[in-house]
Amino acid sequence: MxxxxxxxxxxxxxxxxxxxxxxxxxxxxxxxxxxxxxxxxxxxxxxxxxxxxxxxxxxxxxxxxxxxxxxxxxxxxxAFAQVDRVDATTLRCGGGASGILVSSTARDAGIGGVEFLRSIPGTVGGFVRMNGGAYGREVRDVLVACDVVLRSGERRTLDVADLGYTYRHSALPPGAVVIAATFRGHAADPAAIGAEMDRIAAEREASQPLRSKTGGSTFKNPDGHKAWALIDAAGCRGLTRGDAQVSEKHCNFLLNLGTATAADIEALGEEVRDKVKAQSGVTLEWEIQRVGVPA
CATH class of the missing domain: 3.30.43.10 (Uridine Diphospho-n-acetylenolpyruvylglucosamine Reductase, domain 2)
Structure with a gap:
């Protein structure tokens, strides 16, 4: 073709x-x-x-x-990783910019409210699509609008209300690519913003296996529950399949200890879901996206 x-x-x-x-x-x-x-x-x-x-x-x-x-x-x-200050409380961010770059630029500009993006290990395009969030805030709390290229090639600007946001989900159509987003925070002291970012970074370092080959939070938190606590209660902390392991540090993280295949990692996640369902009656929903075809 x-x-x-x-x-x-x-x-x-x-x-x-x-x-x-x-x-x-x-x-x-x-x-x-x-x-x-x-x-x-x-x-x-x-x-x-x-x-x-x-x-x-x-x-x-x-x-x-x-x-x-x-x-x-x-x-x-x-070309898509620029972050620019628009006014006293607003940033214009390329779809390829990282959460760390967005939050650091906001700090330097005295824009508070987006510190939580420091903890999201992804780019603007990804966390706008997924309504990424952490530490009590989500993208929908700070997003004004985003620019997308639809699968047809048409370019369109969508307001936050157009995205149909729910927990870790948006209504963006398949094949659409987020190329930019506008975030609005509030005026704040750069030193205070920096202190909050440092607190978030230290808390993540202490509680999550950040230096491992991992995919971040594996399962969404079900209503009224923490996914990690359900996984721990089902006896899955440290569970392995091949070189894939449920993290002993934070058991809502899966790890590749060395030579795990994608099939090992996904099968381990399904085993965790089965054990949690049997132990608690709760069905965990994948937060990690699984794409492509099996070998």
Whole structure:
């Protein structure tokens, strides 16, 4: 199948394991790294409508199955990683910017309220799509609007009300790529913002296995419960399958201890779900996205 011409980089059979936190999984049929928004829009407009499209950020909240990802994987690079102050309380952020960059820029500009983004290990595009959150706040609390390129190639600006946000979910259509977002906080003292960011960073370091090959929080917190506590009560702390392990430090994290396959990691997660269901009657819902096909 012929693909549209691009000004960015288009790579056939690109391995995705090096690009995701678990360091496991197969290849993309095609990996597209657009030069800019116009390049992305023109490419999607000219692409066969049947060809699937998936956006990839930092790969932190993702299991890429061992058979790889059919279609086009879009990865936004430096051209989409700018963060600019719009006014005293507002930031304009590229879809490829990290949560750390957004929160650090906000601190330097004296904009409070977005400190929690310091703790989300992903890019603006990913946490806008997933309504990412931590420490009592979610993206919908600070998002004003986002710019997306739809699967058709059409560019559109969506207000926060258009996104149908619920817990860790938005109504963004499949194949849409978030290329920018506007966040609004409130005026605050940069030193106080920095202190809150430091507190969040220290708390994460103490409680989560941040220096491991992991995917972040594995399961959503069910209503009235903490996922980690249900997993612990079901006896799953430290449980292994191959080189995949339930973290002993925080048991809502799965780890790749070395050579785990994506199948090992996903099967371990399903085993945890089964044990929690049997012990508590609660069905855990995956927070980590699982994409692609089995080997």
């Amino acid at each position: 012929a693909l549209p011409d691009v000004r960015g980089r288009l790579t056939k059979g690109a391995p995705l394991a090096p690009l995701v936190w678990f360091k496991a999984g197969g290849a993309a049929q095609w990996l597209f790294e657009p030069k800019d928004a116009d390049d992305l829009s023109a490419f999607l407009r000219g692409l066969d409508p049947e060809m699937p499209v998936m956006a990839l950020g930092l790969g932190s909240n993702l299991i890429v199955r061992d058979g790889g990802v059919p279609g086009i994987v879009v990865r936004l690079g430096k």
